Amino acid sequence: MKKRASIVDYYYESMYPELEVLEQDRLVIVSKLKKAAFFLFCFAIIVYLLLHQNFHMEFLEAFMLSFGSAFMLFMFVYRHESAGYSMLFKDHVIEKIIHFLDPSLMYHKHRYLLENVYQKSELFIEAYDRYRGSDLVEGFIEGVGVQFCDLHVETKYRTKNGKEEWKDIFSGLFFVADFNKHFQTNVVVLPDHAERILGIVGSWLQSMNIGRGKLIKLDDALFEKYFVVYGEDPIESHYILTHALMEKIVQLRQKSGKNLYLSFVDSKIYIAIEYNKALFEPILWKSLLKFSYIKEYVELLSMLIGIVKHFKLDEKLWSKR
Amino acid sequence: MQTFFIVLGVMLLIVVFMYNSLISKTNQVENIFAGLDAVLKKRYDLLPNLIASVKEYMVHERETLEKITALRTQALQTNLHSHEKIALDKELSSMLGGLMVAVENYPTLKANENFLHLQGTLHExxxxxxxxxxxxxxxxxxxxxAIEMFPSNVMAGFMKLRRKEVFNIPSQERQNVDVKNLFQK
Structure with missing residues (x-):
């Protein structure tokens, strides 16, 4: 992994001149949005007064209607104005960082992992109605085939009032790579919520999970605290989840601070890291000319690209070489 | 009277649940031991080839090689108890570990393609x-x-279930395995 000092150098030497131009675009958009916000705020006050005084509407109704519509209009303007900037940001920031970290990797801002990859992972077995994503990165890291992207999978449901709403099944980063061992059966590692909250009862409930395989208990207390493991064969599950790998998984969980889902299917490792925001989108209010802002993207991408080395996926066993 | 039958029914259910749970745990141990036995057999099958390929090089390790062969013959006997198999595996693992360290002293052997393949397979x-x-x-x-905790220990007592012995995991197996080092010597 490249050192922090070289990333800072790269930022100032290669990215900064282009970012200065992009920063001008950002400032123009922010200025437009500020004007739009001011105009829409005034518009909302006028509408509110009209509704409240001329049409004798209740305070709450008039307020909701006027400020609600102003907010909707602002969001429309925001999306319209920021769309082009977002694409430029991905070209000038995200792609550049990826190529700095590993020049052999390919970045496709509009593409994402195919649905069959998501399904094959067996990480989320719930039925879904909408599958979207972006920012696919793919290639070989130390000879290991890797793909990852931002993914958003949702299901549709009806509320008690009959209103249709969307619920997240998964939102975050989805990573897939070749695993360094051969195995025949599947192993799924999920965040352990039940045992942490309910103790022995939680563990018993987990063993009753008919949608998954057998509950596998492992000999690492910290790993067991964070995760619950399901597999078809206890020996093969232990073969995949060595002490070293469990330690690395715990480290990744602690480093990311997010819910982590892993599965081992067909000699591949699938990792899903739960985030509740689009990860490669720009924050319009933050200046591109501050390294601390860009650093957040560098750290995230370094962590993802570093998974191969972190899990030692490049150190293949004899039969896989 | 109705309450009595409800209590009796619940107690009967608990007994059935405990009995089934103990049987399932016993079977689980046996199944995994069978799996372990199968992998151990894979290693025993590999040993004759390994010994054949190293014995002409490792002239100073003849005694170790003979001991490994003897242990293999002993381990392949069909009437062994699980604790005897565990003890044999422990001894054989330690001897093989020593043998692989001794390989370092034989550069010609380390360069032998056939040996390297066998060594790789053995590590796997x-x-x-x-x-x-x-x-x-x-x-x-x-x-x-399960057989020591209350109340399942009562049921385990009736079923004459006894404590089983675990393997001592060698300390080096608990450490991070440097696979690269293992295979790129």
């Missing part, structure tokens, strides 16, 4: 054995907990 089987030992220990721990 060792990884599988290590996994099987850990899985076995986990299932034995679950089983031992």
């Amino acid at each position: 089987i060792e990884e599988q054995i290590s996994a099987a030992r850990r899985a076995y220990n986990q299932s034995v721990t679950d089983y031992n907990n």
Whole structure:
């Protein structure tokens, strides 16, 4: 992994001149949005007064209607104005960082992992109605085939009032790579919520999970605290989840601070890291000319690209070489 | 009277649940031990080839090689108890570990393609054995907990279930395995 000092150098030497131009675009958009916000705020006050005084509407109704519509209009303007900037940001920031970290990797801002990859992972077995994503990165890291992207999978449901709403099944980063061992059966590692909250009862409930395989208990207390493991064969599950790998998984969980889902299917490792925001989108209010802002993207991408080395996926066993 | 039958029914259910749970744990231990036995057999099958390919080079390790052959013959006997198999595996693992360290003193052997292949296969089987030992220990721990904890220990007493022995996991297996080092010597 490249050192922090070289990333800072790269930022100032290669990215900064282009970012200065992009920063001008950002400032123009922010200025437009500020004007739009001011105009829409005034518009909302006028509408509110009209509704409240001329049409004798209740305070709450008039307020909701006027400020609600102003907010909707602002969001429309925001999306319209920021769309082009977002694409430029991905070209000038995200792609550049990826190529700095590993020049052999390919970045496709509009593409994402195919649905069959998501399904094959067996990480989320719930039925879904909408599958979207972006920012696919793919290639070989130390000879290991890797793909990852931002993914958003949702299901549709009806509320008690009959209103249709969307619920997240998964939102975050989805990573897939070749695993360094051969195995025949599947192993799924999920965040352990039940045992942490309910103790022995939680563990018993987990063993009753008919949608998954057998509950596998492992000999690492910290790993067991964070995760619950399901597999078809206890020996093969232990073969995949060595002490070293469990330690690395715990480290990744602690480093990311997010819910982590892993599965081992067909000699591949699938990792899903739960985030509740689009990860490669720009924050319009933050200046591109501050390294601390860009650093957040560098750290995230370094962590993802570093998974191969972190899990030692490049150190293949004899039969896989 | 109705309450009595409800209580009796619940108690009967608990007894059935405990009995089934103990049987399931016993079977789990046996199944995993069978899996472990299969991997151990894979290693025993590999040993004649390994010994044949190293014996002409490792002239100073003849005694170790003879001991390994003797242990293999002993291990392949069909009437062994699980604790005897565990003891034999422990001894054989330690001897093989020593042999692989001794290989460092024989540069011509280290360059032999056939030996390198066998060494690679052996390391892979060792990884599988290590996994099987850990899985076995986990299932034995679950089983031992169940037969010693109240109230299932009462049922276990009636079923004449006895504590089972676990493998001692060698300390080097608990450390991070440097696979690269293992295979790129």
